[in-house]
Amino acid sequence: MRRRDPIGGRPLLLGTTLVLVAAVVILPLASLVLALHGTTPATFAGAVLTPRALAALRLTVGSALGASIVDVFAGLYVAWVLARYRFPGRAALDALIDIPFALPPSVTGIALAVLYGAHGAFGAWLEAHGWHVANTQLGIVVALTFVAFPFVVRTVQEPLAQLPAAFSEAAASLGAGEWTTFWRVTLPLLGPALLTAFTLALARTLGEYGSVIFIAGNIPGRTEIAPLLIVTRLEEYDYAGAAAIAVVLLAVSFAMLLAINGFQRRMTLARTTL
Amino acid sequence: MSIVLAGVAKSHGPVRALSDIDVTIERNTLVALLGPSGCGKSTLLRIIAGFDHADAGLIRIDGSDVSNVPARKRGIGFVAQHYALFPHMTVAQNVGFALDVRGTQREQTARRVAELLALVRLDGYGARLPRELSGGQRQRVALARALAAEPSILLLDEPFAALDLHVRRELRAWLRELHERTHVTTILVTHDADEAMELADRIVLLEDGRIVQTGTPSELYAAPQTPFAMRFFGNANLLQGADHLAVYVRPHEFVVDDRPFAGSLPGVVRRVAALGWRVALDVYTDDGQTVNAEISDVEAQRLEPRPGSRIFLSPRHAHSFAAAS
Numbered sequence: 001m002r003r004r005d006p007i008g009g010r011p012l013l014l015g016t017t018l019v020l021v022a023a024v025v026i027l028p029l030a031s032l033v034l035a036l037h038g039t040t041p042a043t044f045a046g047a048v049l050t051p052r053a054l055a056a057l058r059l060t061v062g063s064a065l066g067a068s069i070v071d072v073f074a075g076l077y078v079a080w081v082l083a084r085y086r087f088p089g090r091a092a093l094d095a096l097i098d099i100p101f102a103l104p105p106s107v108t109g110i111a112l113a114v115l116y117g118a119h120g121a122f123g124a125w126l127e128a129h130g131w132h133v134a135n136t137q138l139g140i141v142v143a144l145t146f147v148a149f150p151f152v153v154r155t156v157q158e159p160l161a162q163l164p165a166a167f168s169e170a171a172a173s174l175g176a177g178e179w180t181t182f183w184r185v186t187l188p189l190l191g192p193a194l195l196t197a198f199t200l201a202l203a204r205t206l207g208e209y210g211s212v213i214f215i216a217g218n219i220p221g222r223t224e225i226a227p228l229l230i231v232t233r234l235e236e237y238d239y240a241g242a243a244a245i246a247v248v249l250l251a252v253s254f255a256m257l258l259a260i261n262g263f264q265r266r267m268t269l270a271r272t273t274l
Numbered sequence: 275m276s277i278v279l280a281g282v283a284k285s286h287g288p289v290r291a292l293s294d295i296d297v298t299i300e301r302n303t304l305v306a307l308l309g310p311s312g313c314g315k316s317t318l319l320r321i322i323a324g325f326d327h328a329d330a331g332l333i334r335i336d337g338s339d340v341s342n343v344p345a346r347k348r349g350i351g352f353v354a355q356h357y358a359l360f361p362h363m364t365v366a367q368n369v370g371f372a373l374d375v376r377g378t379q380r381e382q383t384a385r386r387v388a389e390l391l392a393l394v395r396l397d398g399y400g401a402r403l404p405r406e407l408s409g410g411q412r413q414r415v416a417l418a419r420a421l422a423a424e425p426s427i428l429l430l431d432e433p434f435a436a437l438d439l440h441v442r443r444e445l446r447a448w449l450r451e452l453h454e455r456t457h458v459t460t461i462l463v464t465h466d467a468d469e470a471m472e473l474a475d476r477i478v479l480l481e482d483g484r485i486v487q488t489g490t491p492s493e494l495y496a497a498p499q500t501p502f503a504m505r506f507f508g509n510a511n512l513l514q515g516a517d518h519l520a521v522y523v524r525p526h527e528f529v530v531d532d533r534p535f536a537g538s539l540p541g542v543v544r545r546v547a548a549l550g551w552r553v554a555l556d557v558y559t560d561d562g563q564t565v566n567a568e569i570s571d572v573e574a575q576r577l578e579p580r581p582g583s584r585i586f587l588s589p590r591h592a593h594s595f596a597a598a599s
Contacts, residue, residue: 174419176375
């Protein structure tokens with residue numbers, strides 16, 4: 001005998017959920033792999049193992065990792081200030097953080113290009129001091145950092161606000177100074193949230209296109225990101241070539257997300273908050 | 275170490291949390307800050323610990339004013355209500371935290387942690403995580419962790435509130451024993467009068483942010499100075515007294531009989547509740563008062579009270595207060 005579901009509606013809800021996930025996530029991914037149809041290992045390698053494609057992939061992954069790491073530190077810092085202190089203009093600052101969420105990537109791209117360009121207000125000053133931002137990898141990292149920043153702040157802010165003061169008070173009464181308390185108590189307790197924030201930032205930055213291409217200069221082999229190369233290949237009607245690079249990018253991001261997830265699960269298991 | 279609080283006051287915004295707190299806590303004693311929730315007892319404990327600042331007044335530990343000394347330099351051990359064990363550290367790492375922070379050598383820390391775990395009867399639990407322990411065990415780890423810093427003063431905020439009744443009883447006896455052995459000056463915050471009476475050498479009773487009465491448990495029980503103090507240590511009946519006097523009688527302090535006797539109040543039994551070795555009676559007196567009286571089970575066998583029975587009672591002992599309070 002089948003037991004009756006006390007709440008009801010389970011088969012229907014489960015079914016529609018599966019269909020939704022399939023349509024939104026699985027179908028596009030599957031079609032990407034299908035686009036490789038007719039590609040032989042030789043042509044696949046020919047598309048991916050070119051110096052230009054390899055440089056683009058390396059640049060994309062490296063810049064995304066760099067920007068995500070910068071964002072984790074900067075985001076934690078800002079979230080800390082917002083969670084711990086009350087000051088005039090706090091609400092406005094809090095609202096400002098969401099702007100990268102709201103801006104269309106191309107608007108972000110143009111704004112950054114104007115600001116950091118060799119003739120831009122900030123760019124000219126930086127150039128004078130020997131810092132080249134526009135048309136370099138640094139420019140790409142700057143754009144990615146901007147774009148992913150709110151993910152980190154918003155992910156860390158809430159757990160930080162919820163962290164009971166009793167932990168830092170206990171540390172203080174045991175003789176720990178503020179830095180010791182931060183490194184040995186607060187930071188480890190925020191570990192899972194910081195890792196989630198890092199994952200979100202990484203996922204966002206790996207595929208970022210619009211905000212990057214204006215500041216990057218897009219010099220093949222040097223400042224050309226993988227998503228742009230995919231677009232270029234498509235414009236050349238080289239669908240198999242585009243799909244090959246896309247599949248590699250997909251595999252790399254998938255592998256990184258899986259690794260972080262596994263690490264996070266281990267960490268969360270050990271640190272379930274009491 | 276002795277603690278002197280002089281004129282301590284604290285407000286949370288417009289709310290007066292504490293006013294005119296003057297207390298002296300002698301060295302090596304165990305003192306209970308007792309009162310209902312919201313009376314300011316936890317705030318007072320946090321001020322002594324250095325987590326909160328008083329708006330006015332002085333806090334002296336062994337003669338020196340610590341008002342501007344940060345929490346980590348006061349040499350005070352604090353056990354929070356929910357223990358605040360670091361969830362990402364093992365029991366041994368939690369207990370050794372204070373030693374680690376000071377840069378004590380690893381072997382020495384390990385030895386001290388083992389001693390402390392033995393003291394709180396948790397030998398062999400060092401490698402566990404806090405979430406793998408029961409509530410009572412966590413409580414003991416928190417105590418061991420606080421003691422590791424060799425504090426001159428130990429503060430306990432409602433240490434047993436989150437525990438089952440039988441664990442609580444066991445831990446109370448254990449805590450008293452621990453105090454006899456370590457003699458660390460200890461302040462305990464509780465809302466439970468029984469707990470305060472069982473554990474403390476002296477009780478500081480608080481109401482609405484003020485000290486109502488200070489004394490030994492038996493002094494507070496036998497000679498309460500206000501109706502509040504009277505009622506806080508067990509039930510009390512308010513009887514109609516002479517002019518401007520409020521007369522309180524504890525339920526067990528009635529002489530009860532089934533025949534009238536000199537000075538007795540006649541009444542009718544409304545309800546009988548057998549509570550084991552004592553039996554509680556709700557009596558409606560002929561002059562219109564409802565009185566709660568308690569008699570022993572032996573008395574109850576003799577009188578056989580039932581709802582509707584005629585009964586006569588008279589206070590054996592009464593506490594009178596000026597009716598103004």
